[in-house]
Amino acid sequence: MINLQDISKVFTTREVETRALTNINLTIDKGEFVSVMGPSGCGKTTLLNIMGLIETPSSGTYYFDNRIVSSLSERQRTDIRKESFSYVFQSFNLIDELTVRENIELPLIYQKIHSTERKKRVDNLLDRFNLGHRSDYFPQQLSGGQQQRVAVARAIVSRPRIILADEPTGNLDSTHGEEIMRLLTSLNEEGTTIVMVTHSKMHAQRAQRIIHLFDGHVVTENFTMPTGI
Amino acid sequence: MMTKNYIKLAIRNLRRNKDYFFINVFGLAIGMACAILVMLHVWTQTHFDDFHPDDNRLYRATIESKMGSIGTNFAVTPPRFAFGLKKRVPEIEQACRIYKSERKILLKTKNDEVLDAPSLLFVDSTFFDMFGFKLLQGNPATCLSKEKSIVITKSMAKTYFPEGAIGKKIISENDTKWTITGVVEDCPYNTQIQYSALASLPTLELPNNSWLSSFLYTYYRFKPGVDMDKPAPPNAIGGITDIEYKLLQAYLKAATPEIERTTKMTPQEFHDMGNNFIIKLQQIRRIHLFSHLNYEMSKNANIETLIVLGAISLLIILIAAINYANLSTARLAGRTREIGIRKLLGSHRRDMARQFLAESITISFISLFLALVIVELAFPQLEKMYQFSSPSLSQSLLKLSPIIFGIALVTGIIAGLYPAFYVTRFTPATILQNQKKLGPRAKGLRGVLVILQFLFSIVIIYSTSTIYRQLNYIQSKSIGFDKNNLLVLDNSTGLGDNRDAFAERIKALPRVTDLSYSSAVPGQLIDMYTFHKMNDSTNQNYLLQVNWADNHFLKTYGMHFIDSTKAIPGKSTEPKHLFSQLNDSTAQAGSETKPIAVILNEKAVQYMGLKDPVGKHLLRLLQNGDQVEYTVKGVVRNFHFESFHEEVQPLIFLPEVPRFSRFTSIRFKSPPSDKDIAEVKKIWEEENPTTLFSEFSMSDNLQKQYTEERSTGEVAVAFSFFAIFIACMGLYSLMALITVYRTKEIGIRKVLGAGTRELVFLLSKETLQLVVLASLLALPLAYQISRLWLSRFAYQVNLSITNYLFVSAAVFAIAIFTVYRQLWRTINADPAESLRYE
Structure with a gap:
C-alpha cells in the first residue's frame, strides 16, 4: 500500500541545511498497525508527513497503491488525502473557532457529503466517543483527553483507509492515553491501516511492527506479537 | 536616563x-x-484680512434684494450708500468706498512706459484710516483726498520711479494726469482687497447720485461698544441684526424718493408686491471664506x-x-x-x-x-x-x-x-x-x-x-452657445469713432468669420436693471440681466431662438435677420416715442409670466423718471451666461449702445492662434493706440470659473x-x-x-x-x-x-x-x- 524508496528530506533555511531523512526504504501493507519510534528530531514526524502527502520528499520515490505520488501536484495530492488519509496530532490541531461538532464535520464538508448523511455520521461518533453533551463546546473548553477524542473522531468520520497518528498520546495522561490507544486498536481491528509515531514503548507495543529511526535512518524493524496474545 | x-x-x-x-x-x-x-x-485661507486695526469692528455692507421670484445678492452698493448712511446711523464711525474697474486700465509714465497694474482700485480718502495697509510714503489722511491723486505700490515705485515717486505723474486713458501722492506696501496675499495701485475715487465720473444702482463696495467701521450681534426687533425680516435693521430703515427712508420715481410705487406698494431689500453686514475677516455674492471684488475661497x-x-x-x-x-x-x-x-x-x-x-x-x-x-x-x-x-x-x-x-x-x-x-x-x-x-x-x-x-x-x-x-453639459474659437477683446469702448473701421479690418482677416460688439459676454459680470410689463396693473418690477449687443451677437455666439418664434406669421426666424430688425429701430435709450426691439431668454419669459411673448411691450423707468418702451421680437434659448454655480438668470438683449460696448467678440474658423492674436493686436494698436489691448479666449476663460x-x-x-x-x-x-x-x-x-x-x-x-x-x-x-x-x-x-x-x-x-x-x-x-x- 505504502512503498517508500530512497526517500530523503532536507530542510534548508538561510543559514543551515538540515537532513531530516536519508534514503528511507519502507513498505507498509494494508491493515497493518505500525509504530515509529526514535529520539526527538530523528525525523519521525517528517516521515509521517511524507507518507500522509502533507509534505513532499526532497528525493526518492513514493508509491501509494502502486502509483507514484511523490511528484503529484498539490491539487492531486489533496484529492488522494481526502479519499485515503486521516491524521491525529499530538497537539490535536482542532480549529479554535469551530465547535466540537463542526470540527468533526469538516472533512465531510470537503468531501462534499450531503448534510443529512454528515449529521448521521457525526451524531454517531459523538455518541460512540461519549461527546454528545459537549457537541456545541469550543475546543478550548474541553480537557486534553476530550480534545484528542474529538480529533480521533474527526480522523475517522471520513472512513479513511489509513490513519496517521503523530504522538496521539503525547499530551495526555495515562488514563486518557490508554483510552485513545484502545480506540486506535479497535479501528485497526476493523481494518484501518494505522501508522503511529510515539515515544511510549508501551503504546508502541500495540502495533504489529515497530520502526526505529535514528538520525534520519531506519535502524531496526521489530515485529511484535499482536496484543493480548 | x-x-x-x-x-x-x-x-x-x-x-x-x-x-x-x-x-x-x-x-x-x-x-x-x-x-x-x-x-x-x-x-x-482662514487668516484673510486679519491684519487691519480694529478688524472686529470692520464690516462690508451688502444689499440683498428681491424682485418677485428673483432675488439678487450684491456685494456692491449704491454710491450714496456709504456716507449717506454714516450721516444717519450714529453707530458708524467711519466709511470707505472702493470701486474696482472690471477692465484693465492703461497707465503710462511720462516716458510712455506702460505700468503693470492689473488691479487699479478707486478709493475714498478714508482708505488708510480704515484698513491696515501700510503707507510707506505720503500722508495717510490726505494722500487720496485730492482729485487725480494716486498711490502706487513699493515695487512699482522701485521699478518705474527709482529716483523717487512722490510728485511724479502717471497718465491714464484720455490723457488724464495723476499725481503720485503716496507709496503703499505691496498688497499682502491675504486680503480680498487686492490692489496694484490706489486712485482717488472722486476723480471718476460715476453716476454719484443714486441710492439704487449698485456698483461699488462699502466698508464701515463701527464705534467701539456697538453690539453687532443684537437681534433686530421681531417685525424685521430675514434674520438680521439690530444694526442691520437700523441701516435698512435709514436706507429705505433715504431711498424712498428714488424708489417711487423708478418703480412708480410707494415703498408700501413695492413691499406688498413681494419685493424687498435687506442690508447685510459681513465682518471683513469672514468675507474671503463665507461670501459668495454677485460682483465680489476678488475670487473668494x-x-x-x-x-x-x-x-x-x-x-x-x-x-x-x-x-x-x-x-x-x-x-x-x-x-x-x-x-x-x-x-x-x-x-x-x-x-x-x-x-x-x-x-x-x-x-x-x-x-x-x-x-x-x-x-x-x-x-x-x-x-x-x-x-x-x-x-x-x-x-x-x-x-x-x-x-x-x-x-x-x-x-x-x-x-x-x-x-x-x-x-x-x-x-x-x-x-x-x-x-x-x-x-x-x-x-x-x-x-x-x-x-x-x-x-x-x-x-x-x-x-x-x-x-x-x-x-x-x-464639461459635457451644453451651455447654450458655442464657446469655442472665440476671441474676446476687453476695453472696446476705447475704439471710439474707429469702431466700424476696426470691425471691417478684423472681418477682412481670412480666418475670422464674425464679429460682435456687446456690453457683456458670458463669464463676465453683467449689469441688471428693473423692467415692467406695459399695462400691468400690478406694476411689478422685474430685475433682468441686460446685454446691449449688436445684430451679430447671436450669430457670433451660435445662440438659438426657441421654436415658438417660428409660429409667428410674417416674422422671419433667421437670427441675423431678426436681430437686424432689432437694430433697425435706431432708437436709443431715452427715446420715449418709438418702442425698441428687444430679445429675451426663456428664463425671462418664464420669470415675467409672458404668454406669447413676441410682440409684448416692456417698460424701463430711468432715474430721472423718464421711461423707455420695448417690444419683444424674439426669445432665445436659455444659455449659461454665468458658471454652473449659478442658475440661468432672466436676461434681455437691448440694441447696442457704442459707449457701453466693452467687449468685441471675434469668431475664428478654428481656435485663435498666437499669430491670429498678434494680427488682431496690430490692428487694435493702429486703430486705438490709447487703450490697453486686453484679450482672452472665451473657452479658456470659462474654464477658469472651475x-x-x-x-x-x-x-x-x-x-x-x-x-x-x-x-x-x-x-x-x-x-x-x-x-x-x-x-x-x-x-x-x-x-x-x-x-x-x-x-x-x-x-x-x-x-x-x-x-x-x-x-x-x-x-x-x-x-x-x-x-x-x-x-x-x-x-x-x-x-x-x-x-x-x-x-x-x-x-x-x-x-x-x-x-x-x-x-x-x-x-x-x-x-x-x-x-x-x-
Missing part, C-alpha cells in the same frame, strides 16, 4: 522589524504630509472645499494611525510571551506601558520628520497647481508647528495606548497560559479597525469620484490614491501577521481535505463581509461629503448608487488582491509547513 533607555529599546525593536517599521513610518508620513499641506492651505479637503486629510491620517494600532496589536501575538516573561522577571506594568508608548511616539516623530521632507518637496508643485497663496513655507510651518507637533504626539499616543494598556493589564500567568486566547480577542478589534480603513477609503474614493463626475458633467473645483479634484485624486495606498500597505502587513494565526488553520483544513478553491472562498468571504459592512457604514458619510461639495453648484450631477457599488467593488478587489498576495504562498505550501508554525 530612563527615557533614553526607552528610546534606545524602541529603536532596537524597530530595527529588528524593518518591514513593520517601514510600513508604519511611511504610511504615517504620507498621512501627516497630506494633513500638513491641507492645514497650511486652511490656515492661510470656499468653506465647503476646505471642509472636504480637511475631512479627506483627516481620514488619511486616521487610516495611517489605524495601520499603526493594527500592526502593533497584531504583533503583540508574537510578543505576549516576551511580555509575560518580562513581568515574571519583575518589570512593572507602568514600565511596559511606557516602553510601548515610547516606541509608538518614536515612530510618530520619525514619520513627522519624513512628512516634513515630503511637504518640502511637494509644496512648490501644489503651490502652482492649487494657488496656495502663502507667504513662505517655512514661515507658515513655524506658525503651525505647535499643531503639527501636537498631531504627531497625539497620533503616537493613540497608536501606542492599546498595546500599552491591553496587554500589560494581564498577570504573567494569564499571558503565558493563554497566548491563544489573546489572538482571537485582538482579532475582533482588528476587524473593527480594518472595517474603518475600508470605510474611510470608500468615503474618499467616492467623494473624489463625485468631484470628477461633476467636473465632467460641467479652476478651484478642478484643483480640488486633482488634490482629492492624489489624496485618494494615498489613502488607498496606505490602507493597502496596512492591510498587506496586517495579513502577513494574521497569516501567523491562520497558517495553522489553513494547514489543518488542508490536511482535512480542503482544496485551493475552498480556501480561497473561506478567506474571501471574510474580506467580503468586512467590505460590505464598511461600504454600508460609509454610505451616509460619503453622501454627506459629496452633497456638501456639490452644494456650490446650481446644476449638479446625480449621486448614483451604481457608482457607489462600483467604488465598493473596486475597494473589495484591491483588498482581495492584497490578501491573496499574502496568503497565496500559504495556500499553496505543503500543509506540514503550516502545521510546524507553532
Whole structure:
C-alpha cells in the first residue's frame, strides 16, 4: 500500500541545511498497525508527513497503491488525502473557532457529503466517543483527553483507509492515553491501516511492527506479537 | 536616563522589524504630509484680512434684494450708500468706498512706459484710516483726498520711479494726469482687497447720485461698544441684526424718493408686491471664506472645499494611525510571551506601558520628520497647481508647528495606548497560559479597525469620484452657445469713432468669420436693471440681466431662438435677420416715442409670466423718471451666461449702445492662434493706440470659473490614491501577521481535505463581509461629503448608487488582491509547513 524508496528530506533555511531523512526504504501493507519510534528530531514526524502527502520528499520515490505520488501536484495530492488519509496530532490541531461538532464535520464538508448523511455520521461518533453533551463546546473548553477524542473522531468520520497518528498520546495522561490507544486498536481491528509515531514503548507495543529511526535512518524493524496474545 | 533607555529599546525593536517599521513610518508620513499641506492651505485661507486695526469692528455692507421670484445678492452698493448712511446711523464711525474697474486700465509714465497694474482700485480718502495697509510714503489722511491723486505700490515705485515717486505723474486713458501722492506696501496675499495701485475715487465720473444702482463696495467701521450681534426687533425680516435693521430703515427712508420715481410705487406698494431689500453686514475677516455674492471684488475661497479637503486629510491620517494600532496589536501575538516573561522577571506594568508608548511616539516623530521632507518637496508643485497663496513655507510651518507637533504626539499616543494598556493589564500567568486566547480577542478589534480603513477609503474614493463626475458633467453639459474659437477683446469702448473701421479690418482677416460688439459676454459680470410689463396693473418690477449687443451677437455666439418664434406669421426666424430688425429701430435709450426691439431668454419669459411673448411691450423707468418702451421680437434659448454655480438668470438683449460696448467678440474658423492674436493686436494698436489691448479666449476663460473645483479634484485624486495606498500597505502587513494565526488553520483544513478553491472562498468571504459592512457604514458619510461639495453648484450631477457599488467593488478587489498576495504562498505550501508554525 505504502512503498517508500530512497526517500530523503532536507530542510534548508538561510543559514543551515538540515537532513531530516536519508534514503528511507519502507513498505507498509494494508491493515497493518505500525509504530515509529526514535529520539526527538530523528525525523519521525517528517516521515509521517511524507507518507500522509502533507509534505513532499526532497528525493526518492513514493508509491501509494502502486502509483507514484511523490511528484503529484498539490491539487492531486489533496484529492488522494481526502479519499485515503486521516491524521491525529499530538497537539490535536482542532480549529479554535469551530465547535466540537463542526470540527468533526469538516472533512465531510470537503468531501462534499450531503448534510443529512454528515449529521448521521457525526451524531454517531459523538455518541460512540461519549461527546454528545459537549457537541456545541469550543475546543478550548474541553480537557486534553476530550480534545484528542474529538480529533480521533474527526480522523475517522471520513472512513479513511489509513490513519496517521503523530504522538496521539503525547499530551495526555495515562488514563486518557490508554483510552485513545484502545480506540486506535479497535479501528485497526476493523481494518484501518494505522501508522503511529510515539515515544511510549508501551503504546508502541500495540502495533504489529515497530520502526526505529535514528538520525534520519531506519535502524531496526521489530515485529511484535499482536496484543493480548 | 530612563527615557533614553526607552528610546534606545524602541529603536532596537524597530530595527529588528524593518518591514513593520517601514510600513508604519511611511504610511504615517504620507498621512501627516497630506494633513500638513491641507492645514497650511486652511490656515492661510482662514487668516484673510486679519491684519487691519480694529478688524472686529470692520464690516462690508451688502444689499440683498428681491424682485418677485428673483432675488439678487450684491456685494456692491449704491454710491450714496456709504456716507449717506454714516450721516444717519450714529453707530458708524467711519466709511470707505472702493470701486474696482472690471477692465484693465492703461497707465503710462511720462516716458510712455506702460505700468503693470492689473488691479487699479478707486478709493475714498478714508482708505488708510480704515484698513491696515501700510503707507510707506505720503500722508495717510490726505494722500487720496485730492482729485487725480494716486498711490502706487513699493515695487512699482522701485521699478518705474527709482529716483523717487512722490510728485511724479502717471497718465491714464484720455490723457488724464495723476499725481503720485503716496507709496503703499505691496498688497499682502491675504486680503480680498487686492490692489496694484490706489486712485482717488472722486476723480471718476460715476453716476454719484443714486441710492439704487449698485456698483461699488462699502466698508464701515463701527464705534467701539456697538453690539453687532443684537437681534433686530421681531417685525424685521430675514434674520438680521439690530444694526442691520437700523441701516435698512435709514436706507429705505433715504431711498424712498428714488424708489417711487423708478418703480412708480410707494415703498408700501413695492413691499406688498413681494419685493424687498435687506442690508447685510459681513465682518471683513469672514468675507474671503463665507461670501459668495454677485460682483465680489476678488475670487473668494470656499468653506465647503476646505471642509472636504480637511475631512479627506483627516481620514488619511486616521487610516495611517489605524495601520499603526493594527500592526502593533497584531504583533503583540508574537510578543505576549516576551511580555509575560518580562513581568515574571519583575518589570512593572507602568514600565511596559511606557516602553510601548515610547516606541509608538518614536515612530510618530520619525514619520513627522519624513512628512516634513515630503511637504518640502511637494509644496512648490501644489503651490502652482492649487494657488496656495502663502507667504513662505517655512514661515507658515513655524506658525503651525505647535499643531503639527501636537498631531504627531497625539497620533503616537493613540497608536501606542492599546498595546500599552491591553496587554500589560494581564498577570504573567494569564499571558503565558493563554497566548491563544489573546489572538482571537485582538482579532475582533482588528476587524473593527480594518472595517474603518475600508470605510474611510470608500468615503474618499467616492467623494473624489463625485468631484470628477461633476467636473465632467460641467464639461459635457451644453451651455447654450458655442464657446469655442472665440476671441474676446476687453476695453472696446476705447475704439471710439474707429469702431466700424476696426470691425471691417478684423472681418477682412481670412480666418475670422464674425464679429460682435456687446456690453457683456458670458463669464463676465453683467449689469441688471428693473423692467415692467406695459399695462400691468400690478406694476411689478422685474430685475433682468441686460446685454446691449449688436445684430451679430447671436450669430457670433451660435445662440438659438426657441421654436415658438417660428409660429409667428410674417416674422422671419433667421437670427441675423431678426436681430437686424432689432437694430433697425435706431432708437436709443431715452427715446420715449418709438418702442425698441428687444430679445429675451426663456428664463425671462418664464420669470415675467409672458404668454406669447413676441410682440409684448416692456417698460424701463430711468432715474430721472423718464421711461423707455420695448417690444419683444424674439426669445432665445436659455444659455449659461454665468458658471454652473449659478442658475440661468432672466436676461434681455437691448440694441447696442457704442459707449457701453466693452467687449468685441471675434469668431475664428478654428481656435485663435498666437499669430491670429498678434494680427488682431496690430490692428487694435493702429486703430486705438490709447487703450490697453486686453484679450482672452472665451473657452479658456470659462474654464477658469472651475479652476478651484478642478484643483480640488486633482488634490482629492492624489489624496485618494494615498489613502488607498496606505490602507493597502496596512492591510498587506496586517495579513502577513494574521497569516501567523491562520497558517495553522489553513494547514489543518488542508490536511482535512480542503482544496485551493475552498480556501480561497473561506478567506474571501471574510474580506467580503468586512467590505460590505464598511461600504454600508460609509454610505451616509460619503453622501454627506459629496452633497456638501456639490452644494456650490446650481446644476449638479446625480449621486448614483451604481457608482457607489462600483467604488465598493473596486475597494473589495484591491483588498482581495492584497490578501491573496499574502496568503497565496500559504495556500499553496505543503500543509506540514503550516502545521510546524507553532
